[in-house]
Amino acid sequence: MGFDAAAIRAMYPALRDGYAYLDGAAGTQVPTPVIDAIAAAYRAGIGNAGGPFPASHRTEAIVSEARSAVADLVGGEPGGVVLGPNSTTVVYRFAQTLADTWRPGDRIVLSRLDHDANIRPWAQAAARAGAEVRWAEADPVTGELPAEQYDALLDERTRLVAVTAASNVIGTRPDVAAITAKAHAAGALTFVDGVHATPHGPVDVREMGADFYITSAYKWSGPHIGALVAAPELLDTLRPDKLLPAPDGVPDRFETGTPAYADFAGLAAAVDHLASLAAPDPSLSRRGKLLASMAAVERYEHELFGTLLHGLEELPYVTLYGKPAHRTATAFFRVAGRTPREVAEPLAYRRVNVWHGHNYAWELTGALGLRDSGGAVRAGLVHYNDRSDVDRLLTAVAELGAGEG
Numbered sequence: 001m002g003f004d005a006a007a008i009r010a011m012y013p014a015l016r017d018g019y020a021y022l023d024g025a026a027g028t029q030v031p032t033p034v035i036d037a038i039a040a041a042y043r044a045g046i047g048n049a050g051g052p053f054p055a056s057h058r059t060e061a062i063v064s065e066a067r068s069a070v071a072d073l074v075g076g077e078p079g080g081v082v083l084g085p086n087s088t089t090v091v092y093r094f095a096q097t098l099a100d101t102w103r104p105g106d107r108i109v110l111s112r113l114d115h116d117a118n119i120r121p122w123a124q125a126a127a128r129a130g131a132e133v134r135w136a137e138a139d140p141v142t143g144e145l146p147a148e149q150y151d152a153l154l155d156e157r158t159r160l161v162a163v164t165a166a167s168n169v170i171g172t173r174p175d176v177a178a179i180t181a182k183a184h185a186a187g188a189l190t191f192v193d194g195v196h197a198t199p200h201g202p203v204d205v206r207e208m209g210a211d212f213y214i215t216s217a218y219k220w221s222g223p224h225i226g227a228l229v230a231a232p233e234l235l236d237t238l239r240p241d242k243l244l245p246a247p248d249g250v251p252d253r254f255e256t257g258t259p260a261y262a263d264f265a266g267l268a269a270a271v272d273h274l275a276s277l278a279a280p281d282p283s284l285s286r287r288g289k290l291l292a293s294m295a296a297v298e299r300y301e302h303e304l305f306g307t308l309l310h311g312l313e314e315l316p317y318v319t320l321y322g323k324p325a326h327r328t329a330t331a332f333f334r335v336a337g338r339t340p341r342e343v344a345e346p347l348a349y350r351r352v353n354v355w356h357g358h359n360y361a362w363e364l365t366g367a368l369g370l371r372d373s374g375g376a377v378r379a380g381l382v383h384y385n386d387r388s389d390v391d392r393l394l395t396a397v398a399e400l401g402a403g404e405g
Contacts, residue, residue: 003278003296005386011273012384020389023353025168025196025330025380028221030266037269038223041262048258059261066225066264067251069271072287073220074194074213075204076229082251083259083267087195087216087226088117093254094191094212094228095121097240098160104130107158109183112363113138113145113172114164118193118214119363122162131159136179140368143167143322145174147182154186161190165197165208169361169378170322171330173197180209195219199382200328201298202291205229221384222270223263228254277383297383304390305329305381311394317401321368321376329381335400340374343400347377350396352389354379 009015011031021029041062047055049063067081084090102108108126110119110133126133134153138145150161161183166173180190192210194203199220205213211234217225235250242253275289278296308331312318317336335343340356347354357375358365365371379393 003300005300005384008277009384009386015384019351019353020385020392021353022379022381022385022389022393023355024199024219024382024385025378026355026359027218028199028382029384030223030270031221031273033273034222034266034269038262038266041265046261049261062261062265062268065268069268069286070215070227070229072285073203073271073274073290074198074215074229075206075287076213077232079232080230080235080251082228082230082235082254083264084226084228084255085259086224087193087214087228088121090226090228090254091117091191091193091214092121093240093256094238095125097238097254098189099125099129099131100239102126102129102131102159105157106131107134107155108132108160108162109134109136109150109153109158109188111136111138111145111163111174112367113143113167113174114162114193114361114363115168115195116360116362117195118162118164118191122160122191134158136163138167138172138364138367141323143170143172143324143327145172145179147175147178150179150182154182154188156187158183158186158188161188162193163190164193165203166194166200166328167322167324167330167361167364168196169330169332169359169364169376170324171196171327171332171380172322172324173326173328176208176210180211184209196328196330199297200301202294217267217270220270221273221382223260223266225260225263225267227267300383301329301381301385304385304387305331307387308379308381308390308393311390312397315394315398315401318397321370331379332376333379334370334376335397338400340377343377343397346400347393347396350392352393352396354393 012029014029045055046059067078070081071078183190189211191212194215198215213229277293280289280292319334321332344356355378358371
């Protein structure tokens with residue numbers, strides 16, 4: 001089973017501009033099949049769903065295929081896929097809905113490892129309901145999120161445990177299955193943020209014990225669409241606020257307003273693109289192809305990241321944050337004598353794209369003592385990066401450390 005990085009890169013028109021795109025953790029570039037799928041939807045003609053005419057029927061087919069594609073990507077059911085404009089909006093939607101059942105004295109457990117989109121909506125909803133927030137802490141040195149601490153955080157009044165499947169700045173992959181097992185034993189629901197984890201390896205929501213799993217298509221070469229996956233029977237127990245004439249079935253009742261239907265076509269095309277990355281056995285189902293291809297992506301990124309990480313570790317003026325045992329290909333670092341912005345700007349001049357700041361890891365960068373002093377620099381790999389991207393980053397950082405530019 002091959003993984004042809006050069007052939008994959010050739011599918012991404014944006015990569016022809018000569019930049020090293022190491023900013024994938026903030027959003028990936030889009031391959032030609034996704035661009036073509038969105039354009040084809042518009043060319044064919046689409047209308048709002050529910051009409052008796054062909055353009056409406058085409059829209060309904062696009063929505064159905066988008067749900068099926070997301071379900072295949074993460075191991076869920078199409079009838080449990082909720083689509084929205086972005087993950088943050090969808091999380092807020094579910095926080096408001098779930099909190100309708102919370103009462104004073106109830107508890108939720110959040111993690112300081114998480115992106116703020118899987119913290120603030122829950123904390124704000126808990127405050128309105130009079131529920132208590134308890135915190136799982138990340139180790140400031142290793143970046144690990146020990147599952148054992150949840151034993152002391154959970155009790156019979158715990159209603160929800162929200163946790164990330166991977167940190168968006170230091171890459172930590174916590175033992176989500178162990179955490180969700182503890183949560184379920186206490187009678188709590190689990191909400192897993194898979195936005196950063198999904199692009200970097202195979203996902204199985206059942207194995208990880210996620211009652212709710214959120215992902216963003218623009219983090220895995222798709223358009224700006226957020227998708228939540230849950231069991232349809234669980235969704236059927238929830239009653240979100242909605243317009244009276246709007247559909248009342250599951251999952252439609254959670255989707256407000258008229259969506260960007262053509263982007264849903266791009267979402268399905270992005271899943272098909274991921275399924276093709278390692279030239280898997282054509283007899284496999286799409287789910288089987290995705291598991292094979294994403295396992296190959298994980299191996300490829302891990303090997304390439306080893307070069308990036310070793311190169312940064314060899315530079316005496318670079319400080320790396322976090323050294324988790326299991327991680328995505330994401331590095332968070334500082335260069336002595338320079339603010340993170342004073343690293344990112346000259347790297348951009350050298351045509352190397354990286355992010356700087358807190359990257360919405362508000363609690364984690366605070367715990368690391370970085371948030372109020374500019375955060376750090378983030379460089380992340382995805383499947384279309386190659387050794388030349390890594391070498392350019394390392395060369396540029398070495399020059400900055402030596403006082404050049």
